[in-house]
Amino acid sequence: MDRLNRALFTVLAVLLVAAGVAGTLASLGRLPRVDPATHLLPHALRDRWHDWGPAAWLVLAGAGLVVAVLGFLLVRGQLVPRLGRPMPDLVLTDPERADTPPGRTRVRSTALVHGFERDLARHPKVRRVSVGLGGDAADPLVHARLELFSGADVTHLQSYVAESLSRFVTTTGLDPADVRVVLALTDRDHHRVR
Amino acid sequence: MRVVNRLAGVLLGLVLLAGGLLVVVEGVLAATGRRPWPVDFATWYGPLTRTELRAPVVLACSIAVGVLGLLLFVTQVRRWAPPRLAVRHGTGARPVSWWVYRRSVERELSSAVDALPGVSETRCRLRGRGDRWRLTVSPRGRSDTGEPVHRAVTAQLERMAAPVPVRVRVALRRPRRVA
Numbered sequence: 001m002d003r004l005n006r007a008l009f010t011v012l013a014v015l016l017v018a019a020g021v022a023g024t025l026a027s028l029g030r031l032p033r034v035d036p037a038t039h040l041l042p043h044a045l046r047d048r049w050h051d052w053g054p055a056a057w058l059v060l061a062g063a064g065l066v067v068a069v070l071g072f073l074l075v076r077g078q079l080v081p082r083l084g085r086p087m088p089d090l091v092l093t094d095p096e097r098a099d100t101p102p103g104r105t106r107v108r109s110t111a112l113v114h115g116f117e118r119d120l121a122r123h124p125k126v127r128r129v130s131v132g133l134g135g136d137a138a139d140p141l142v143h144a145r146l147e148l149f150s151g152a153d154v155t156h157l158q159s160y161v162a163e164s165l166s167r168f169v170t171t172t173g174l175d176p177a178d179v180r181v182v183l184a185l186t187d188r189d190h191h192r193v194r
Numbered sequence: 195m196r197v198v199n200r201l202a203g204v205l206l207g208l209v210l211l212a213g214g215l216l217v218v219v220e221g222v223l224a225a226t227g228r229r230p231w232p233v234d235f236a237t238w239y240g241p242l243t244r245t246e247l248r249a250p251v252v253l254a255c256s257i258a259v260g261v262l263g264l265l266l267f268v269t270q271v272r273r274w275a276p277p278r279l280a281v282r283h284g285t286g287a288r289p290v291s292w293w294v295y296r297r298s299v300e301r302e303l304s305s306a307v308d309a310l311p312g313v314s315e316t317r318c319r320l321r322g323r324g325d326r327w328r329l330t331v332s333p334r335g336r337s338d339t340g341e342p343v344h345r346a347v348t349a350q351l352e353r354m355a356a357p358v359p360v361r362v363r364v365a366l367r368r369p370r371r372v373a
């Protein structure tokens with residue numbers, strides 16, 4: 001979304017510059033074939049609008065609807081998390097065996113997230129953990145944000161996270177191909193004197 | 195800047211949504227011959243039919259729009275500092291991409307350098323892209339503190355699993371005079 005925003009605002013900026021330059025030149029009478037004495041809403045345009053009748057208003061209303069939908073999509077795009085939709089609950093089916101009745105076990109994805117978060121938070125240098133689980137059971141995505149205490153050894157932490165991830169994979173049966181860990185090396189536990 | 199862009203995106207989206215709905219309501223009411231609602235045409239229609247292109251207000255608005263567009267263009271096109279940078283990958287069996295927040299690295303390094311004797315008010319500026327880091331450390335201290343600062347920064351970068359090599363520049367600033 002960040003790239004799209006950047007492209008959108010760059011295009012908008014170019015349009016604003018073009019409109020500003022055109023307006024300035026037209027106002028100063030430097031634009032060829034444009035009379036600076038023309039009104040902003042010329043009478044010819046107003047007459048033509050009246051000639052079109054109610055259909056013109058309906059077309060305008062349709063254009064307004066398109067703009068409103070685009071605005072809604074833009075707002076929704078800003079609010080969607082980076083990971084996309086959260087992973088649906090994990091449903092484990094019993095292998096077909098003659099000696100047991102068939103059954104299904106549903107594991108809530110929030111339970112998986114909380115379990116993984118608690119395991120990661122056991123490391124003494126981890127202050128806060130936030131894990132996001134996206135994708136689906138066939139192709140899960142794991143994004144973790146670890147806020148650390150000051151002075152944490154990142155290499156040591158990486159080994160711990162790798163062990164924790166192995167436990168997660170063994171417990172859940174999920175095999176995430178995309179695992180992203182972002183670290184915040186905080187220093188808030190240091191009192192800084194200036 | 196990304197957060198500002200997101201907020202601006204929400205704002206722009208809300209403006210488009212509200213403006214679009216307003217046009218829908220006004221258009222349908224006008225097409226069916228009813229009174230305009232909620233905005234009366236006369237409030238904006240009249241001035242537009244009376245104002246000429248050469249009016250000072252048109253010139254001022256055009257210049258303002260152009261300047262606004264130019265400022266917006268500059269903020270979007272210039273290079274932004276990355277919010278996060280890559281660190282060395284761990285030795286685990288599974289591929290994990292590791293990142294670290296740039297500002298947190300700058301704060302940690304500033305604290306570590308400030309802990310050295312004779313050094314204070316350290317400012318760190320970390321830039322780069324992906325796993326290429328460029329670091330500028332600017333503490334206040336005497337000229338002979340440059341080497342210890344460099345050593346301390348190198349040790350901290352190793353602890354943070356920073357990708358090697360990191361281009362480190364130590365720019366000492368003159369210490370403040372004690373009155």
